[in-house]
Amino acid sequence: MSKYDLIVVGSGAAGMMAAITAARAGNSVLLLEKLSKIGAKLKATGGGRCNLTNTLSNEDFMARFGRDGRFMTPALEALDHKALMTFFKEIGVESHAPDGYRVFPVTHSSSTIIHAMEKEMQHLGVKVLCSQKVETLEHDGEKVTGVKTVTDTFIGDNIVIATGGLGYPVLGAEGDGYPIAKSVGHKVTELYPAMMPLKTKETWVENCRADTIAKVAMHVNMKKYKRLSAKGDLIFTKGGIRGPVVLDFSREITPLLSKFDEVPILANFTKGMNEEQIRDHFKQELLKDPHRNTLQLLQTLLPESVSLELCKLAEVDPALALGKQAGSARDRLIRLLAWTPLTINGHDGFKMAMITRGGIHLKEIDPYTMQSKKIKGLYFCGEIMNLDGPCGGYNLQWSFASGYLAGMLRS
Structure with missing residues (x-):
C-alpha cells in the first residue's frame, strides 16, 4: 500500500492550493474528492465568474472579517492578493481588476481556474482520486497516520482537511470535515448559513x-x-x-x-x-x-x-x-x-447559502502553519474554520492563502 507525504481531503480552492504547494516542495501528494469531479463549488463561485481576491491592503482586508481577522496575518503574508495573481500567471491564468477592486481571471470564468490548477497538479504528479468520501481519520493518539474512505484506507504522514462548510449542499457540501475534527477533540462553533x-x-x-x-x-x-x-x-x-x-x-x-x-x-x-x-x-x-x-x-x-x-x-x-x-x-x-x-x-437555510458562518475554533489551530494544536500532522484550511468574510473575493483569497500555508507542512 502506497504511503503519501500528504493527503488532502477536498478539492476546492484551499485543497487544490495545498496539494500544489506541497507537491512543489517535492512531497508525494494524494488528493481525495468525494464527488465525481474536482472543484464543483469553485466552479459556481461568483456566479461562475470567480472573484479570486481584491486589491485591499492586508490590514484593510483582515478588518473586513471582524475581530478574528488578524488570525489571517501569517497566511496573507505568505500569499497576499499580489502573490496570488502571480501564482495564477505562472500557471497560465491572467487576472485583472476591471473596477480597480475585485480581481477576476480575464476570462471571467471559474473553469479557467479549475483547469489550470488541475493541469498544474498533473504536472507535479499529484494523485487525484474522485468519488472517495473520507469517513475516518486514522491516528495513533499523537500523530495522524492516514484516512479511511467507504472503500479504502490511505496512509499518510500529514492530512489537510479542506472540505468546506455546509453551504451549497447540491455541490457536495455536507460538513464532512466537522466530525473528523471533533473525533480528535476539536470544538466546532454553532454553524449558520451565510451569504444568501x-x-x-x-x-x-x-x-x-x-x-x-x-x-x-x-x-x-x-x-x-x-x-x-x-x-x-x-x-x-x-x-x-x-x-x-x-x-x-x-x-x-x-x-x-x-x-x-x-x-x-x-x-x-x-x-x-x-x-x-x-x-x-x-x-x-x-x-x-x-x-x-x-x-x-x-x-x-x-x-x-x-x-x-x-x-x-x-x-x-x-x-x-x-x-x-x-x-x-x-x-x-x-x-x-x-x-x-x-x-x-x-x-432558505444552507441550500441557498454560499458560505458557512462558524466552524473549527481558531484557538485550536496554529495560524503560522494551519496545523491542529490537538494532534500532529493534521491541518485545516478554508471555510471549515470559524472565519468568514463578505462578498468581494474575501473568502476565496482566504481559502487560497490558508491552503498555501497548510501545504507548506511546517511543524
Whole structure:
C-alpha cells in the first residue's frame, strides 16, 4: 500500500492550493474528492465568474472579517492578493481588476481556474482520486497516520482537511470535515448559513422586483445590535431581498434569526441622504420644475415602483403636489425615504447559502502553519474554520492563502 507525504481531503480552492504547494516542495501528494469531479463549488463561485481576491491592503482586508481577522496575518503574508495573481500567471491564468477592486481571471470564468490548477497538479504528479468520501481519520493518539474512505484506507504522514462548510449542499457540501475534527477533540462553533437572500414580512417588496437600488445602507434596528450594518446594491424578490448588500448582511442576520423570530432592520434607499438633505433635494428639484407631483419628485431619487410603494406606506397621494399633502403624511414620507423599515423573518437555510458562518475554533489551530494544536500532522484550511468574510473575493483569497500555508507542512 502506497504511503503519501500528504493527503488532502477536498478539492476546492484551499485543497487544490495545498496539494500544489506541497507537491512543489517535492512531497508525494494524494488528493481525495468525494464527488465525481474536482472543484464543483469553485466552479459556481461568483456566479461562475470567480472573484479570486481584491486589491485591499492586508490590514484593510483582515478588518473586513471582524475581530478574528488578524488570525489571517501569517497566511496573507505568505500569499497576499499580489502573490496570488502571480501564482495564477505562472500557471497560465491572467487576472485583472476591471473596477480597480475585485480581481477576476480575464476570462471571467471559474473553469479557467479549475483547469489550470488541475493541469498544474498533473504536472507535479499529484494523485487525484474522485468519488472517495473520507469517513475516518486514522491516528495513533499523537500523530495522524492516514484516512479511511467507504472503500479504502490511505496512509499518510500529514492530512489537510479542506472540505468546506455546509453551504451549497447540491455541490457536495455536507460538513464532512466537522466530525473528523471533533473525533480528535476539536470544538466546532454553532454553524449558520451565510451569504444568501433573506425573506421579509413586508409583502410590498414583490411589487419592486424589476428594479435594483444602488448603494443601499442598512442596519439592524434592535438596541443591542444597531452596530450590525452593510452597504451595497439591493434587489427585491417575490418574498424578500437579495443582492450584494443582502449577501453581506445575511452573515449578521442568520445568527440573530436563531434567537429571534423576526429581525427589524432599517434601509436607506437614497444613497445615504438624511431627512434634511432629502427636503433640500426636493426644494432644488421644485425650483427646476414647480409643477412636479409627489411621485415625479420621488422618481428623482428612486425607481417608480419603489416610489409608489413608499407613497402607500406614508399614506400620501402620489398624484398630488408635495406641498399639498397633509403635513404629517409629508413628514412620514420623508422619514421613510431616509430609513425604510423592513422585517427579516426567514431564509432558505444552507441550500441557498454560499458560505458557512462558524466552524473549527481558531484557538485550536496554529495560524503560522494551519496545523491542529490537538494532534500532529493534521491541518485545516478554508471555510471549515470559524472565519468568514463578505462578498468581494474575501473568502476565496482566504481559502487560497490558508491552503498555501497548510501545504507548506511546517511543524
